[in-house]
Amino acid sequence: MELLGGVTVVLLVCIACLLSFAAWKGRSGKGKMPPGPAPLPILGSLLQVKPSNLAKTLHKLSEEYGPVFTVHMGTEPVVVLHGHDVVKEALVDRADEFASRGHMPIGDRANNGLGIIFSNNEPWLHVRRFSLTALRNFGMGKRSIEERIQEESDYLMEEINKTKGTPFDPTFMLSCSVSNVICSIVFGKRYDYKDKKFLALMNNMNNIFEMMNSRWGQEKDRPNSSFHMKNLITSTFDLFIAGTETTSTTVRYGLLLLLKYPKIQEKIQEEIDKVVGRSRKPCVADRTQMPYTDAVVHEIQRFISLIPLALPHTVTKDTSFRDYVIPKGTTIYPVLSSVLHDNKEFPNPHEFNPEHFLHKNGTFKKSDFFMPFSAGKRICPGEGLARMEIFLLIATILQNFTLKSVVKPQELNINPTLSGTGNVPPAYQLCAVPR
Template sequence: MELLGAATVVLLVCVACLLSIAAWKGRSGKGKMPPGPAPLPILGNVLQVKPKDLAKTLQKLSEEYGPVFTVHLGSDPVVVLYGHDVVKEALIDRADEFAARGHMPLGDRANNGLGIIFSNNEEWLQVRRFALTTLRNFGMGKRSIEERIHEETEHLLEEINKTKGAPFDPTFKLSCAISNIICSIVFGRRYDYKDKKFLALMNNMNNIFEMMNSHWGQEKDNPNSSFHMKNLITSTFDLFIAGTETTSTTVRYGLLLLLKYPKIQEKVQEEIDRVVGRSRKPCVADRPQMPYTDAVVHEIQRFISLIPLSVPRAVTKDLRFREYVIPKGTTIYPVLTSVLHDSKEFPNPHEFNPGHFLNENGTFRKSEFFVPFSAGKRICPGEGLARMEIFLLVAIILQNFTLKPVVDTQELSITPTLSGTGNVPPVYQLCAIPR
């Protein structure tokens, strides 16, 4: 009886798999959904898609199925866009059709469809416009923001000086510095790195709501308004999270790469000394005269590909894309790594080489393949602030310190700790020697 029962289970599983594969074949192909590996019932493509190394998995699948293909994450189909041309076609050339935010369980639970990052439809457009206008009013893209960054770097340099050349993990200090820049914009003040409230804020972002001392809307009598308190708080939370973690992680990863390649660090310092000197801090206005430093900052962002898959999109209607039909609401993964690591645009893309952004005469070379902030209508609203912060922090730190690794550079790993959605640098320590 036990053998009979086991055989029955095996038979049912086989039948379910065959039915699933038959259904999949009927849904994919020209004039239908893009092709992809056959999914298992409920489990989807768990055998082909490795969550801990999702970007590399998708690269291999693109080699087999082409630049537009379908994978099943569980029972849900996801269309993957792989390569510069197809990503550009979707996010820029057909921006409106790919402007919706794709399904992401973590974001749905945390934000309930509110805020900027995970919201959709007219509410998203209104809140995004409001956020951009408010940030501009607060000085984003203007000298006043640069002054806030300069003010915070003074405190960061003090904290680094306290190490007196001893090894330390830069994670906490960089996170505090970047968080304080956002605090100065959103709350109108910065916090001491040992301040209890600030430490609570760093450990639990929900505490930012308790510190808000002003109301952002007068529209409580309008039931259809996007500007109700819960949405505005969630939008502030989005700006704070996005403006802290991504930038501080990028700078932290960048310092690791400069430890790994000390000759690149030396060339940046030589340019800083030649263009800026030591009597004042580097400014955004110096950037055109600092092509090598600019190239290094761009190469850091290109090489690490911080958000390799971007935040998922969705199509707003049934649409024909190339030779396929994608149903309304289908989640879309535009793989940013496939653009940032394109070997035709960036020779030897897996090598850290600032020459990727330099012309033969040493001038800075722009590239439309530089998409670390995504592209189209869902491009990061804080791109301008982040680019300014990364450039200034890297330049100011190297103006004042030479960074030394604790271990031999050959032993220093620059391989990211991979997750499904982000590349995070391995934990490391460094010594900052005053110049």
């Protein structure tokens, strides 16, 4: 009886696989869904797609199936866009068709479809426009924001000075510094790095609603409006998450790369001494006169590919794309790392090399393949702020300190500890020696 039962189970599994394969075969091909590996029942493409390193496994699949292909996350089909041309075509050239945010369980649970990151349709348009307007009113793109960053960099330099050249992990300091810039914009004040409220904010971003000014909810009596308290709280929460972790992690990863390549650090310091000197703070206007530093900042963002996959998109109607038809509601994964690591645009893309953004005469070289903030209508609304912060923080740190590794540079590990939805640098310590 046991043998008979085992045979029955095997037969049922085989039948399920055959039915799944037949259904997949009928849905894919020209004029249908893009091709891809045959999914297993329930598991989908789990054997081919490794969650711990999505970008790498999707790259391998693109070599077999081309720049547009389908994988199954469980039972859900997901269309993957791999390479500059298809990512640009979808997110930029056909932005209206691909602008909607795709299904993401963490967004559904945490934000319930509210805020900027996970919302869609008119509520998303209203809140995004409001957020951009509010940020501009607070000084985004103006000198006042630059002054806030410069002021916070002074406090960061004080904290680094306290280490007196001994080894330390820069994670907490950088997070506090970057988060304080957002605090100064949203709340009109910064916090001491040991302030209990600030520490609570750092540890639990949900505490922000306690500090919200009541005027944010003045349209509260309009039930169909996007401007109700919960949505505004969620939007501000999005600004903190997007404006703190991504920027501080980029700077932290950048400092690790400068420890690994001390000659690059030396060249930046030579440029700082020549253009800025030691008597004043670096400013955004210096960037055009500092092509090497600007190239290094771009190369840091390109090399680390912090968010290898852009947050998922979706199509709101059946959409013809290339030789295929993508059904309404299908999740779309644009692979940003496939653009940032394109080997035709960036020779030896997995090597850290500022020359990727420099002409032979030493001037800065722009690239349409530079998409760390995504592209199109869903491009990060805080891109301008983040780029200012990354440049100013790195320039100010290197103006004041020489960074030394606690181990030999060649022994430093620069591989990310997480290569799924985000690339996080391994933990490390450094010594900051005053110049």
